[in-house]
Amino acid sequence: MLDDFLVRAALAGLGVALAAAPLGCFIVWRRMAYFGDATAHAAVLGVALSLVLETPIFAGVLVVSLTMATLVSSLTGRGYAMDTLLGVMAHSSLAVGLVAVSFLDGIRIDLMAYLFGDILAVGKTDLAVIWGGAALVIALVTYRWSGLLLATLNPDLAHASGISPKREQLILTLALAVVVAVAIKVVGVLLIAAMLITPAATARPFCRTPESMAILAAIIGSSASLIGLKSAYEFDTPTGPTIVCTVALMFLFSSIFWRLNHHSRKKSSD
């Protein structure tokens, strides 16, 4: 069954969607969207480094993403606003990565594959890495769920309950780096943030608890992966972007629903 490239592609998409959904919820709740974007952009530098050092891409990306995220967290509040710092570092590391890759002659590198993903080329080893990473992220987020939620609500409340907001932030950072590292093959660095944020944002209007939002986001992300894959196959379009288009369309419907719902609720309370 795994010999069929479409089956492998579908499984890869599912793995990324399942890991990205609960993490994406935290990114939405904590307003860290730009942070996710920056970590993903830095991954190009990781790709370049792995190629130079001949290490697995996954490892290089993981290390650079982690470094990037930690650097940004620790530099914040020292003179620059978070978004300025992220903007500078994300795009600088993207640029440095692109320049570094151009020095690598001898190997022909399909840069597009890293920028936009190449889900149809996912091999069995890639699949193992993706599902291993996804399992790790899901386990981490599930295990720390309550602490993460409380730290997201209010750091002081977390302190008072004996939970360190710093540690929870570190766990999210780690999980984010893992998701970036496993998603790079599926949707590419430029579109990872979309897979994190859009399913969570799409799920929001239909949920009354954080748990239901995470689960619904996972369902939305997974179905978007499968529908996107199928559509890309039918219409012969690039797969990663098609998946993102699918989830964007879902978001559109969801926000129209929210608007209408809000509107009618306001009317009824008048």
Place this chain on the structure above:
Amino acid sequence: MLIQTHNLFVHLGQRLVLESINMGVEKGEVVTIIGPNGSGKSTLLRALIGAVKPTSGQVMRSPGVAIGYVPQRLHVDETLPMSVRRFMSLPHRPPRAELNAAMAAAGVSGLEQRQVMSLSGGQFQRVLLARALLEKPDLLLLDEATQGLDHRGSAGFYHQIEAVRQELGCAVIMVSHELHVVMRRSDRVICLNGHICCQGLPEVVSASPEYQSLFALDHEEEAVYLHRNHHSFSHNEELH
């Protein structure tokens, strides 16, 4: 002493916010911390719960003291769906009977299914109080818990605190802007402005020159202030 600080210094960034703070709270005592904006009131409370690390000095808790903390107005992001029941169950899910008892003690029974961002300011503060009560606190810390409430709302909230205290017998440390509340309900007042200017019985503190100069209340104003006791106090904010 339930909790005690010893020569506490706290810096936030480069700025010295608290210097040589020596204070403590006895079992069952109600202590109010007053002071102008930026005098370090919230920082002191945050140091007591361990949310800010002192530069030097110590915070000592007697072993096994349970602390309930009610923060200054909590903003919950619109993107985070959260029912009151779920919020109360963070980080640990309490038995249903305990949850109901805490909600009743804080005067918010029946709100369990509501979304937290749909609550009014007063309701949310009481939900925060209820959540703090789940810890079965020996000491309740309230950080300007009535900020943003109107006069009736804040009076109601302080009534609730009084009721809770009588039921649980817990000590209370509260930070307040509202001098009238302070004078009536506290066993002891700490007047803070980076350092402790003065502390003691409410009558003693309000008569002290440090207090008078800090709040720029001359007797004439005070008379007006007492006279208007049943009206709004919003104008007093400008005096600080």
